[in-house]
Amino acid sequence: MSSTFPGVNAAPQYQSEFLRFLNPLLDALRDRGGQARPREVYEVIADRLGLSPEERAATVKSGGVRFENQIAWARSYLVQTGYMDSPGHGIWRLTEKGKAVHLDGPDIDAIYRQVQEFRALQKMGQVDAAPPTSLATESAAEPATVVEADAVEDDAIAPSPQTSPYSDHRPGLVALIASMxxxxxxxxxxxxxxxxxxxxxxxxxxxxxxxxxxxxxxxxxxxxxxxxxxxxxxxxxxxxxxxxxxxxxxxxxxxxxxxxxxxxxxxxxxxxxxxxxxxxxxxxxxxxxxxxxxxxxxxxGIGLTEQKILVPNPQFFERFRH
Known part of the structure; x- marks a missing residue:
């Protein structure tokens, strides 16, 4: 699948176009000092990729802006694998893990596979809501065969807050507004x-x-x-x-x-x-x-409720792995 957006590295093995935005998203946040509001991130990426007004304004079936929806999907996967977090409403931030990394093909394969495997287990009721938080080191050595779990994922609304505590709240908010x-x-x-x-x-x-x-x-x-x-x-x-x-x-x-x-x-x-x-x-x-x-x-804080959750801290356990 070729990219609709110019300047985004092509990766033929990726059927989901949003995966091509993982590195541009990390780079945009670095340009903003490690954290920024979504609107600032969209502008940085769109300017860097040289998107036309038409490309910036194109919409998906849900009515949202397609380009921004792709970034929201990329952000969701980076949050779920520990490269980004959100210190407050409307703020996107790099974690220490995400500050210096540039993802290569095997890294992106691993991110996609890890989140998809988690989602599959979650659907079967075999895991709780907490998503994976770090890349499995052994996965980088073996390229993943990417199989699209959701055929319309590129044009679907990005994950709702119910998907996991790490997911962006915006898509869920959009869905509630759309239902009015x-x-x-x-x-x-x-x-x-x-x-x-x-x-x-x-x-x-x-x-x-x-x-x-x-x-x-x-x-x-x-x-x-x-x-x-x-x-x-x-x-x-x-x-x-x-x-x-x-x-x-x-x-x-x-x-x-x-x-x-x-x-x-x-x-x-x-x-x-x-x-x-x-x-x-x-x-x-x-x-x-x-x-x-x-x-x-x-x-x-209209229509939003803050929730405190407990999730495992993989970094704490690193020193006990022999």
Missing amino acids: SSAGFEEFCSELLSRVGVEDVQTTRYSKDGGIDGIGRLRINEFVAMPVAFQAKKPDMSGRKVTSEEIQRFRGAMDGNIAKGIFFTTTAFTEDAKREAKRSGKVEVELVDLDRILEICESY
Whole structure:
């Protein structure tokens, strides 16, 4: 399988394209001093690989950005094998193991095989939730025959938090948001606005498509509050981006008292929509795509619960191996 993305080392034995992003992901985190937010990592990798705007914006069936989904898969495998961890919500970090390593073919084979074997055992109920945490040294000497466990893995949402305590929480959060009805998504966006400080948020229960879904007041200081309106758009067709015409209809539904619009979507916005939102002489519309929704949830702890878990520490036991 040849890579869709330029600049990613080809590895014909890998049927899963995300494996080609293991080293670029490690390199990007090193460039950022060992840890960074996902958005920063995506930008570093995309710039380094010279991805076009079209390649950066291409989506998978679930509606997420395909390039970012590939990175999320790569990150999941690196976390499960001890090269990365997450010190807090929305932060990706290299472990000591991941700081200096450059993975060669046998290393990547071993990572893939180790995670797949763990997942197979987990499905059979033979292991608990804790994933493998280090490469088996003997596996590097024997190239793995890669067999894709999930034929749609490249286009599937990356593992949910239920897969293991080490897995990224984002895909599970995406799935929960995707399962909302349109009315539920409006209420969710109303809750987001309230949690970030917008006052007196009210939904209109429920506007026709293109109208205002709710209003509120964004306080500027002790004396001034700006009236705002929002729309929460959950496209009926998976992956469809919000267009400039939809921004225009939303703006047209605002009365003269509204100082700013906020447009939420479970997908993304076209480039024309982004330009329309900032058009001079018109009420500015703040665009909040799925990725920004996730960042807000992470920053304010909305819909996320921290859990402390106990996992084996292989490094501790190294000195007892003779």
